[in-house]
Amino acid sequence: MPLRLDSRQADFETAFTALLESKREASVEVGDVVAGIIADVRARGDEAVVELTNKFDKAGVTASSLAFSQDEIDAAAARVSPEVMAALETAHERIKAHHEKQKPVDHVYQDALGVTLGTRWTPIEAVGIYVPGGLASYPSSVLMNAVPAKVAGVERIAMAVPTPNGQYAAAILAAAKIAGVSEIYRIGGAQAVAALAYGTQTVAKVDKVVGPGNAYVAAAKRQVFGTVGIDMIAGPSEVLVIADGSANPAWVAADLIAQTEHGAGARAILVTTEKGLAEVVAAEVERQLALLPKQDLAREGWEEFSAIITVASLDEAVVLANHIASEHIELALDDPQQVLAMIRNAGAIFLGHHTPEAIGDYVGGSNHVLPTARSARFASGLGVLDFVKRTSILGCDPASLAALSQAAITLSEVEELDGHGRSISIRLNR
Numbered sequence: 450m451p452l453r454l455d456s457r458q459a460d461f462e463t464a465f466t467a468l469l470e471s472k473r474e475a476s477v478e479v480g481d482v483v484a485g486i487i488a489d490v491r492a493r494g495d496e497a498v499v500e501l502t503n504k505f506d507k508a509g510v511t512a513s514s515l516a517f518s519q520d521e522i523d524a525a526a527a528r529v530s531p532e533v534m535a536a537l538e539t540a541h542e543r544i545k546a547h548h549e550k551q552k553p554v555d556h557v558y559q560d561a562l563g564v565t566l567g568t569r570w571t572p573i574e575a576v577g578i579y580v581p582g583g584l585a586s587y588p589s590s591v592l593m594n595a596v597p598a599k600v601a602g603v604e605r606i607a608m609a610v611p612t613p614n615g616q617y618a619a620a621i622l623a624a625a626k627i628a629g630v631s632e633i634y635r636i637g638g639a640q641a642v643a644a645l646a647y648g649t650q651t652v653a654k655v656d657k658v659v660g661p662g663n664a665y666v667a668a669a670k671r672q673v674f675g676t677v678g679i680d681m682i683a684g685p686s687e688v689l690v691i692a693d694g695s696a697n698p699a700w701v702a703a704d705l706i707a708q709t710e711h712g713a714g715a716r717a718i719l720v721t722t723e724k725g726l727a728e729v730v731a732a733e734v735e736r737q738l739a740l741l742p743k744q745d746l747a748r749e750g751w752e753e754f755s756a757i758i759t760v761a762s763l764d765e766a767v768v769l770a771n772h773i774a775s776e777h778i779e780l781a782l783d784d785p786q787q788v789l790a791m792i793r794n795a796g797a798i799f800l801g802h803h804t805p806e807a808i809g810d811y812v813g814g815s816n817h818v819l820p821t822a823r824s825a826r827f828a829s830g831l832g833v834l835d836f837v838k839r840t841s842i843l844g845c846d847p848a849s850l851a852a853l854s855q856a857a858i859t860l861s862e863v864e865e866l867d868g869h870g871r872s873i874s875i876r877l878n879r
């Protein structure tokens with residue numbers, strides 16, 4: 450049973466702060482282990498990758514089987530049922546269409562002095578996408594990572610996915626084929642991130658590594674940042690539902706439970722103006738959980754990080770939501786637009802009673818790789834902008850250079866950088 454809070458209780462601030470500060474990541478310190486793995490991959494390349502992959506994933510790989518062959522990819526795609534293939538195609542089309550609209554446009558203009566100014570967007574040449582696969586398999590995450598890269602114009606997309614016990618879901622390779630991934634490797638965890646960042650005999654290095662993963666993947670991304678770019682450090686999943694009296698308690702409960710399915714550390718919070726709804730949702734959560742098979746309790750411990758909070762008004766709900774900055778916010782309200790306008794911090798927002806977050810996980814078209822752990826205060830979900838770089842363009846002619854020179858030379862004097870000033874003045878009066 451998740452924590453029950455009321456913002457009008459005297460101890461609410463203390464309880465709410467403790468909830469948000471609860472440590473949801475695995476308590477085991479992985480930084481040193483990951484540093485060792487990265488150093489090993491840098492030193493020994495394929496040899497280390499093969500050893501680590503067989504140690505952690507029992508994958509039974511050799512250097513020559515690290516990469517899936519085109520025949521293996523085609524055969525896997527052929528094994529996928531027509532229903533699954535059609536669902537992947539639907540998801541692909543919708544994700545592609547939505548991300549096409551994120552493509553930034555170049556622009557060049559001349560200002561009043563005659564200076565040419567512009568912004569040019571260039572795709573990153575090679576990216577590595579990490580697709581998690583230790584405990585579950587995520588074909589949807591293949592599409593969420595690869596499609597924006599493809600739409601951005603990335604030429605080389607190298608995908609890494611672990612194959613525990615040598616097993617993999619055919620739908621993973623089918624999704625990669627649909628999305629136009631160039632290379633697929635049977636490598637997981639920190640060794641995958643290291644191979645992509647530094648290169649090995651088999652894996653050519655990339656310029657940026659993106660994608661979600663467990664604590665080892667996250668630590669590795671943190672450690673290779675600078676050598677390559679990374680998208681974000683995505684932690685355990687979370688959902689925040691804001692509901693009023695119009696919400697269906699069974700639907701709200703199902704949405705809270707859905708997010709906790711993502712395993713250890715998941716967080717599900719309901720904020721509602723209706724005390725009655727809070728009570729019915731709490732009971733519904735218990736009722737629906739009891740219907741699930743026992744072995745489906747990968748979500749164990751979620752209550753510790755979750756809560757049902759009653760507030761006095763929707764304005765108050767918005768204040769809490771902006772503070773929590775959840776990965777997902779569902780607005781289970783009759784008039785979601787009014788509250789939408791007031792939400793500043795969220796990875797993704799789902800409008801009204803008929804938009805469960807799971808639609809966004811799969812086929813809505815928006816991306817499901819999103820900022821967690823309050824990082825939606827400053828970060829965005831994965832998108833086309835993660836796969837392009839912005840370069841500024843500047844051009845002066847003699848007249849515009851002359852017009853700007855005095856201010857520039859003055860500033861160079863302030864900074865005592867005479868060479869800078871001279872490189873300007875040498876061009877004047879000629």
Ligand SMILES: NC(=O)c1ccc[n+]([C@@H]2O[C@H](COP(=O)([O-])OP(=O)(O)OC[C@H]3O[C@@H](n4cnc5c(N)ncnc54)[C@H](O)[C@@H]3O)[C@@H](O)[C@H]2O)c1
Pocket residue numbers: 482505506580581582583584585587590611636637638639640661662663664665666683684685686711712817818819
């Ligand atoms: N945010 C999203 O969009 C999104 C999507 C899908 C999955 N996820 C999350 O990604 C995570 C996936 O985790 P996972 O574990 O299933 O798969 P994973 O692929 O992230 O990690 C598996 C790898 O972890 C490494 N590893 C495991 N134990 C190790 C150890 N003791 N020492 C060194 N390395 C070790 C192994 O190399 C293994 O290949 C979950 O938390 C899931 O919720 C997030």
Ligand SMILES: N[C@H](CO)Cc1c[nH]c[nH+]1
Pocket residue numbers: 587589590686687711776810817818819
């Ligand atoms: N909800 C997850 C991101 O928080 C993404 C996902 C993949 N498959 C199902 N769900």
Ligand SMILES: [Zn+2]
Pocket residue numbers: 708711807810
């Ligand atoms: Zn999900």
